[in-house]
Structures are given as C-alpha cells and as structure tokens.
C-alpha cells in the first residue's frame with residue numbers, strides 16, 4: 001500500500017497548528033533556545049535552494065526542542081529596498097521577459113499580475129506564497145511573531161536603532177567610494193546585483209608619470225614599489241583618451257575616463273588616441289626623475305583601473321614574465337615601430353628585502369611555482385603569494401631614501417600619502433571582484449558621491465570589539481571563521497540609505513530610505529516583542545526611543561514611557577528571556593555582508609550579555625549538477641516540488657545529500673530514492689506498532705547486541721546534531737540503525753512472531769523515529785501515534801543513551817560473526833566451490849595473550865616502530881620463542897593500523913571466547929551456507945586436511961571450505 005505523503009502532512013500540520021505546539025512564551029522554569037534564519041525577500045517564490053537553509057534551521061530548532069529547550073523559531077518578511085520597485089516598473093511597462101518568468105516559471109495567476117503595477121502588491125503576493133510553502137514544509141515556526149519590514153512599528157524600531165548608532169558616532173556623512181549603478185543612479189549592494197555579488201571596492205593609487213607636459217597615471221595597489229619601476233605597460237590595441245582633470249592634462253584608457261567622471265567632478269575629454277601611439281615614448285618617474293619607456297603588453301586590461309600599469313619586475317611576477325616574453329619575441333616592438341634596443345638595458349630594480357629570497361623575489365616564485373608565461377593561471381597565484389609575503393614581512397631597501405628600513409605594510413601607506421599630498425598621485429577606486437552587473441543590466445562602477453549616509457564599519461574601536469566577540473562565538477562550520485575575520489578587516493563605511501525604495505526613512509533626513517542590508521541587522525530582537533505589540537494593539541506612534549531603551553537596554557522607568565506599564569514589562573520579559581540569540585542561520589553568500597553586519601550591530605547596540613552566540617552557514621543546492629538559475633529554466637518553485645515529492649522527502653533529500661558547506665546536488669532520482677526509503681521505513685516500523693515493551697530480563701547475547709547498537713546510534717546521531725552534521729545524523733538514524741535491525745532479523749529465526757524479538761525491534765525503531773523526527777516530522781508523528789504514544793513526536797524527548805545497554809563484548813562478538821560470514825562468502829565466491837562442509841579454527845590462548853599485550857602497549861603510548869622489541873621484553877612471550885616472534889610480525893601491521901576506538905574497546909573489554917561463541921552460532925552459519933559447520937581450536941584440531949589451523953589469529957579464525965567445484 002502506497003502512502004499518501006501529502007495527506008499525512010496536511011493532517012499533522014493541522015494538528016500542530018490547532019494545538020499551538022510551536023508557540024514559545026517565556027517560561028523561567030525552562031531553559032530557552034532561540035533560532036533565527038535570514039528572512040526572505042518576497043520578490044519571487046522560494047525554490048529548493050532556499051529550502052536548504054530554512055530546513056536546516058527548522059531541524060536545529062526541532063532538535064533543541066526535543067532536548068528540552070523552550071525553543072523559538074520565528075519568521076518575518078523583508079520588503080525593504082529597490083528591487084521590488086524596479087520589478088513593478090518593468091511589469092507596468094509590459095516587459096515580456098519578466099511577464100514570462102512570472103507566468104510560466106513561477107505560475108503567478110493573470111489577475112494577480114494585473115495588480116503588480118503597485119510595488120507592494122508584488123511583495124504581498126510572494127509573501128503569501130513563501131509563507132504557504134514554509135507551512136507546507138512543516139517548519140516549526142511561531143507565526144504569532146510574523147511582521148514585515150514596512151510595518152509602522154518595525155520602522156519605529158529601526159529609527160531607534162539608527163538613533164542609537166548615531167549617538168555612538170557610528171553614522172557618518174560624506175564622500176566614500178561605493179558600488180554604484182550608473183543607470184539607476186543609486187548605490188548598489190548585494191541584493192541589487194545579478195547573481196547576488198557584494199561589490200568589493202578597492203583603492204588604487206594612480207601615480208602620475210610625466211609625459212611631455214601631460215601625465216600618465218599608472219594605477220597600482222603597491223605604491224611603495226614606485227622605486228623599482230623599469231617601464232610602463234599600455235595595451236597597444238586599446239583606446240586611450242587625453243582628458244582635462246581639474247585643469248590638468250592626463251592620459252588614461254577610455255573606460256577609465258568614464259569611471260573618473262563618477263569619482264570626481266570636472267573631467268573633459270580632449271582627444272582620443274590609440275595605445276600604440278604611446279608605445280615607444282618615455283615617461284618620467286615622479287619619485288626620482290628617471291626616464292622609463294612605455295611598452296606594449298596585451299595583459300593590460302583597459303577596463304581595470306586607469307589602463308596604465310607601472311612595471312616592477314623585481315617584485316611583480318606578471319611584469320617579469322611580460323618582460324621576458326617581450327625579450328624573447330621582440331617582433332611586437334617592430335610591429336609598433338619601436339627600436340628593439342629599448343629593452344636591452346632593462347633589468348629588474350629591487351625595492352624591498354625579503355628574507356629567504358634573492359634580490360629578485362618575483363624570479364624566485366616564478367621558478368618555485370613553475371609559471372610558464374604571463375597567460376599561465378599560476379601567475380595570479382604567484383602574484384598573490386609574493387604580495388602577501390612582502391606585505392607582512394619585507395622591509396624597504398636603503399635605496400628608497402626616507403622609507404629605508406620601513407616595513408612594507410607601513411611604507412605602502414606613507415608613500416601613498418606623500419605622493420597624493422604632493423599632487424603626484426590620486427586615489428582611483430575600482431570594483432575588485434568585477435565585472436558585477438546591476439539587476440537593471442548596467443555594469444556596477446564606483447562612485448564617490450558626497451553627502452551620503454554611511455554606517456562606519458571601518459571604525460577601529462568598533463572592529464576591535466567585533467573581533468573579540470567573534471573569537472568567542474561558535475561558527476558552524478568552523479572553517480568559515482577565517483572568512484569572517486577577513487571581512488571584519490576589509491569592511492569600511494557602508495552606504496546605509498537610498499533615495500528610493502520601500503523601507504524606513506532615515507529619521508533625521510527623511511529624503512533617504514534606510515537600505516535593506518542596514519535595516520536587517522538586529523531584527524531578531526524585534527521578534528521577541530512583535531507578539532506583545534500585536535496582542536496589546538499598540539499604536540506605533542507611541543513607540544518612542546525611550547520605549548525601546550527600556551525594553552532592550554533596561555533603561556528608564558517603565559511607568560513613564562507613554563505606554564501601558566504592563567505591556568512594556570511584558571516586552572522586556574520576552575526580550576530578556578529569549579535573548580541572546582543562540583543560533584543564526586544563513587547561506588554562505590551572506591558572510592561578507594549581512595552576517596558580519598549582524599555581529600557589528602549587536603555589539604554596538606546591546607549589552608554584552610545579549611550578543612549572539614552562534615552562526616551556522618550552509619552551502620547551496622544544484623539542480624542536476626547545475627547552478628539553479630532563471631536562464632537555465634531549472635528552478636523548481638518550492639511549492640511545486642512539495643506537490644511532486646512531499647515535504648518530508650524534500651527535507652530529507654536536501655539534508656542527506658551532503659554536509660554543511662558542500663553543495664547539494666538535487667535531482668528527481670535523489671528525491672525518488674529518498675521517498676522510497678522513507679516509505680520502507682514507515683511500512684517496516686508500523687508492523688511493530690503493537691509489540692510488547694522490551695523485556696530486559698529475558699535478553700540474550702543477540703538482543704544485547706542490538707540494544708548496544710541502538711545506544712551507539714544515539715551517541716553518534718546526537719554528536720552529529722550538535723554540530724549540525726545533518727547528513728551523518730540521517731545516515732545513522734535512517735540507514736545504519738535499520739541495517740543493524742536487518743542483521744538482527746537474519747540472525748533471529750522467526751523473529752516476526754517472537755514477542756521478545758518484536759519488543760526489542762520496536763525499542764530500536766522507537767529511538768530511530770525520535771531521531772528522524774526533526775528531519776521527517778510528519779512521517780514520524782504518524783508512526784509515533786501508531787506506536788501508541790500520546791502527544792507529539794515533535795516534542796518527545798530526544799533519546800538518551802542507556803549506559804546499561806552498552807555491551808562491547810556483544811558488539812565485538814557480533815562483528816566477529818559478520819566478518820566470518822563475509823570472509824567465508826568471499827572464499828566460496830573466489831574458489832567457486834559448492835560447500836559440503838566448512839571448518840573454522842580459532843586462535844589459541846597464547847595468540848590472544850600476545851594480541852592483547854600488543855594492543856595494551858599501543859594504548860599505553862608505545863612507539864609503533866618499537867612494538868616488537870617492547871613486546872619481546874615480556875618473559876612469557878619470550879618463552880614462546882620463534883612462534884611468538886613470527887606471530888608478532890604477522891599481526892603487528894593490523895594492530896598498528898587499527899582505529900583507536902576499536903583498540904580501546906578490545907583492551908577494555910573482557911576477552912571474547914571465540915570458539916564457544918562460534919559453536920553456539922554454528923547453526924546459524926550452517927543454515928546460512930547450507931552445509932555442516934565445524935568449529936575447532938587451532939592448536940588441536942580434530943580435522944584439518946589442508947593445514948589451515950596455523951594461520952588463525954584472534955578475531956580472524958582460519959577457514960577451510962570443503963566441497964566440489966561448481967560446474968558452471
């Protein structure tokens with residue numbers, strides 16, 4: 001009978017909702033756990049990729065709930081920003097591409113699309129869609145706390161946040177370089193770009209080399225190497241322009257002149273010229289007056305910075321390679337009419353001293369990394385490596401005058417400052433991780449707008465507090481910690497307001513709207529009070545800063561806030577109970593912005609006891625091995641996928657396919673096989689619904705083995721859940737433990753009708769159901785109910801290890817039997833013999849003694865290389881003479897390579913009575929291989945025609961299979 005997953009899911013979702021099981025209120029008698037996940041931006045339906053992050057957060061919340069924590073998982077919707085506005089405009093103008101996406105890909109009904117000319121209607125529509133999907137997925141959300149970021153009360157909260165930041169001097173106004181859309185004339189953050197890339201702005205120093213009265217600004221990230229310039233590179237095929245920059249003539253690439261217009265006022269183009277017109281001429285280095293030739297090089301990108309590059313071959317691998325290439329093929333010079341002699345005299349000029357390297361470190365890295373030429377991808381890696389090394393450890397050479405002896409990191413800043421103040425250079429900003437495109441299609445540039453509002457994430461004092469707190473936070477997975485540290489280092493002023501978009505106006509300058517990455521940093525605190533605000537029907541206009549000061553900071557007198565005192569106190573109780581946030585979940589793309597801003601704002605605004613404790617980050621979902629994208633047409637909206645596969649199947653598929661940071665490759669085949677597995681699990685489990693409770697007194701060795709395996713599964717699953725290793729948890733609870741149950745079946749005849757066996761199987765299944773409940777909650781509720789439990793599996797206690805059931809001897813013995821079966825089957829297969837009799841020869845006492853002695857020596861920390869010598873110190877072993885030495889030599893590789901845990905188990909358990917154990921189970925072996933089975937001690941076997949007994953070692957009996965060769 002096939003199970004209707006959807007019907008079952010609806011049934012349990014209704015029951016959960018009717019009994020308010022996931023609503024959490026402050027309860028001082030219970031420990032709390034507070035989980036949030038980045039709220040969705042409702043301008044499209046969610047797809048399977050989104051479901052990964054939300055499902056993981058839900059699984060985490062469900063696990064903590066079962067562990068006895070009063071767990072809160074809330075949800076809200078992020079309306080803030082310009083993308084919805086832009087979409088609305090495109091719909092209003094009849095944009096056929098977007099209409100096609102809405103209608104055909106997302107399945108939005110015609111009459112809904114008709115209302116989309118009003119931007120907020122788009123948000124409301126997808127808000128309902130996304131919420132519906134979350135409910136259908138069975139997320140354990142407390143919906144009483146739902147809000148949107150354009151709710152008037154939320155705006156009051158954001159105003160308070162900005163007043164608070166401002167009072168701490170963390171908001172600045174001025175000109176800072178920011179990612180910019182030249183078409184929308186608006187700052188651009190991650191949410192505004194195609195593919196969701198956060199634009200990283202880098203500052204180059206454009207150093208002006210004199211060129212017969214005009215100047216040629218070479219853009220560099222390493223201004224301190226100006227002393228080592230041997231020549232200048234330009235792209236001979238690119239278009240350059242001579243422009244007037246504040247009364248001064250400069251020559252840059254055509255693309256650079258466009259960028260300069262946005263970075264400073266007063267640029268006028270005077271004339272165009274080709275790169276080849278510059279090649280062969282000489283320019284003067286402003287730092288020392290030396291004349292250097294301008295040479296053609298194809299690696300110069302006219303769309304990167306000024307399109308003019310200074311060549312420092314001693315320290316820049318690219319420059320050295322380009323010089324080598326041009327010397328090897330001087331034809332390029334002739335092509336542009338340049339005398340070949342120009343390059344003959346060029347030799348690298350060292351600028352810094354790097355210990356452990358020759359005076360030309362660029363040559364050293366090129367050699368050691370075997371970089372072939374300037375087109376070799378390793379050139380990039382070589383550049384990065386050398387730059388890092390020199391930046392952190394090198395010092396300026398005596399030839400650099402006043403900078404001599406300075407660390408590179410210091411000299412770099414000084415040289416830059418000196419050149420700029422002497423008007424020999426100017427800053428030039430560029431998108432470092434470009435090209436990045438705005439959602440409107442325009443390429444993102446850097447703008448240096450004045451009168452912008454910024455949150456000053458560059459504030460050193462603030463960074464220091466963030467670094468300290470980050471060091472104490474749990475980051476899952478831990479490998480991502482360094483990425484966070486790096487972001488904290490490079491973060492600078494962040495434009496926090498726009499001229500348009502949905503959201504909260506900046507309270508002191510209402511022409512500006514606070515943008516989406518700035519109004520979403522501390523809203524986890526707002527969830528704690530959202531329910532009280534709604535239930536007490538608080539008029540947003542009374543929500544003054546003093547109300548929030550009281551609720552979140554404990555300041556002021558609750559009877560003098562202009563709202564009902566009991567309401568104010570109720571909000572404070574909610575906040576102080578649920579805060580700090582225990583776990584924040586998000587996809588990896590939010591590390592360089594949202595997740596880091598979240599830490600910054602928390603430490604700036606709240607008292608230290610309310611700072612967040614953990615961040616959990618997961619990787620993305622691929623569809624049939626490909627990135628999901630609108631252009632591939634391979635996006636399956638989540639609600640459609642739920643209809644096809646069911647929620648539990650999706651939940652388990654998405655989380656079982658890989659661990660946290662790896663990409664999940666979703667496919668129809670994956671979902672189908674998961675569904676089959678869940679179906680089998682269910683069908684199997686309910687056969688045991690009416691089994692009796694486990695009867696401890698009548699348990700035999702095999703029962704003890706299964707009971708012990710259950711405890712190990714609990715241990716392993718719990719450890720995995722504690723670090724959100726969902727895949728491992730599912731593998732253990734849904735696959736490994738049921739496999740043990742299947743082995744139990746093979747071993748126990750007629751198990752289905754044996755009340756004692758049914759009891760122990762139900763015991764194991766009951767634990768598996770609890771452990772699977774966070775992943776497949778609907779299915780597990782159904783089994784749970786059929787098992788005769790009252791109450792929900794969702795809030796049942798997470799299984800605890802019963803130490804009295806851990807039985808290492810039973811486990812080791814059973815593994816011995818499994819190995820024997822496997823080895824025997826292998827022999828039968830390889831030899832092709834149809835067995836008529838099988839003999840097993842068990843290792844004698846003395847081998848066991850030596851075996852355990854070796855294990856104990858290793859456990860005691862003995863050097864594996866000296867193992868044989870150590871063992872031979874034992875007089876009993878020495879007394880055995882050559883036999884002992886031979887045996888030790890045979891066995892020691894296997895002993896040394898044994899996993900530590902297994903070794904410990906063997907040393908700490910009592911010795912396995914191998915022969916007795918196999919004799920007891922010879923009936924099983926005999927029926928398994930359908931022939932008589934005999935078990936002998938290997939030192940005195942009654943029957944051993946092929947002299948096999950001697951090779952027996954502990955836990956690996958010698959095997960002799962007698963019979964006739966198979967005729968096939």
Ligand SMILES: [Zn+2]
Nearest residue numbers: 181184438440
């Ligand atoms: Zn744009």
